[in-house]
Amino acid sequence: xxxxxxxxxxxxxxxxxxxxxxxxxxxxxxxxxxxxxxxxxxxxxxxxxxxxxxxxxxxxxxxxxxxxxxxxxxxxxxxxxxxxxxxxxxxxxxxxxxxxxxxxxxxxxxxx
Amino acid sequence: xxxxxxxxxxxxxxxxxxxxxxxxxxxxxxxxxxxxxxxxxxxxxxxxxxxxxxxxxxxxxxxxxxxxxxxxxxxxxxxxxxxxxxxxxxxxxxxxxxxxxxxxxxxxxxxxxx
Numbered sequence: 001x002x003x004x005x006x007x008x009x010x011x012x013x014x015x016x017x018x019x020x021x022x023x024x025x026x027x028x029x030x031x032x033x034x035x036x037x038x039x040x041x042x043x044x045x046x047x048x049x050x051x052x053x054x055x056x057x058x059x060x061x062x063x064x065x066x067x068x069x070x071x072x073x074x075x076x077x078x079x080x081x082x083x084x085x086x087x088x089x090x091x092x093x094x095x096x097x098x099x100x101x102x103x104x105x106x107x108x109x110x111x112x
Numbered sequence: 113x114x115x116x117x118x119x120x121x122x123x124x125x126x127x128x129x130x131x132x133x134x135x136x137x138x139x140x141x142x143x144x145x146x147x148x149x150x151x152x153x154x155x156x157x158x159x160x161x162x163x164x165x166x167x168x169x170x171x172x173x174x175x176x177x178x179x180x181x182x183x184x185x186x187x188x189x190x191x192x193x194x195x196x197x198x199x200x201x202x203x204x205x206x207x208x209x210x211x212x213x214x215x216x217x218x219x220x221x222x223x224x225x226x
Contacts, residue, residue: 004154036217043115044155044203044217089154098207099145099168100215102154 006090006103013080013110021075021106023064023090032093033057033066033073034100039086047075047088080110114138116218118204124224125194133189133221137206144187145205145215146179155203161187162209194225 006023013019025031035047035057048057053068062077073090090103117136125131137144146158157171161181172178176194181187191198201222205215 043219044205046214049214091155098143098210098213098215099157099160099171100147100155101157102147104152104154 004090004092004101004103006088006106008104009087009107011106011108013108015082015110015112016079017110019075019077019080019084019108021088021090021108023073023075023103025071025073025090025092025101027071027092027094030068032098033064034091034093035062035064035073035075036089036091036102037086038089038105044089080108082110082112084108085110116204116206116216118202118218118221120221121219122222122224124226127196127225128193130190130192131194131223133191133202133223135187135189135204135206135218137185137187137204138216140184140208141206141216142184142209143207143213143215144181145207146187146189147203147205149201149203149220151200158189158202191223194223196225199223199225 004025032051034049037047038044048059050057050066056065064075087105087107089105091100119134142163144161147155149155159179160168176192179189201220203220204218207213207215
């Protein structure tokens with residue numbers, strides 16, 4: 001079936017540390033891929049996206065590359081800040097309607 | 113308003129009662145989605161509306177769940193004879209309707225069935 005798997009949290013880091021959150025997907029065809037973020041007390045918002053193989057999405061210092069050969073879309077940031085503390089969701093969209101299938105979410109806590 | 117709004121923000125109901133959740137999408141957005149987020153889990157797709165096309169109901173978990181949308185405006189999600197397993201945050205999102213268009217999420221309605 002079509003699913004999204006991401007690493008379980010919580011992930012606890014110190015400020016300026018390197019962050020990686022793994023995400024893999026299963027799908028037929030060529031889905032679009034997304035990372036959404038939910039900051040404490042706020043709604044879900046799009047962080048970045050990639051729509052075809054080898055595309056790199058980037059925003060706010062975060063990056064993720066659409067890897068078709070490994071069916072992965074890992075999220076990375078080179079130097080995290082306390083304000084990056086949030087829950088991060090990986091998602092894939094279907095061609096028809098773009099309804100999203102989400103991973104289970106990864107809670108990230110960055111300590112000063 | 114500028115974003116997607118949902119009401120109520122919180123709803124506590126007794127098992128067996130019906131509830132109705134409301135979503136106001138961003139003006140001009142033709143696509144509207146409902147998702148459910150159970151505690152500690154990811155979001156599950158429930159239903160999708162696109163313009164005047166027949167809705168995609170493939171994610172609705174049972175026939176107790178239904179949703180309507182009037183044109184390209186407000187949508188209501190109705191849960192009949194609520195069960196405790198229906199307790200979750202129900203999220204609405206809207207988009208311009210293109211394949212890669214960003215979905216903008218509302219703040220959600222937290223439903224608790226006692």
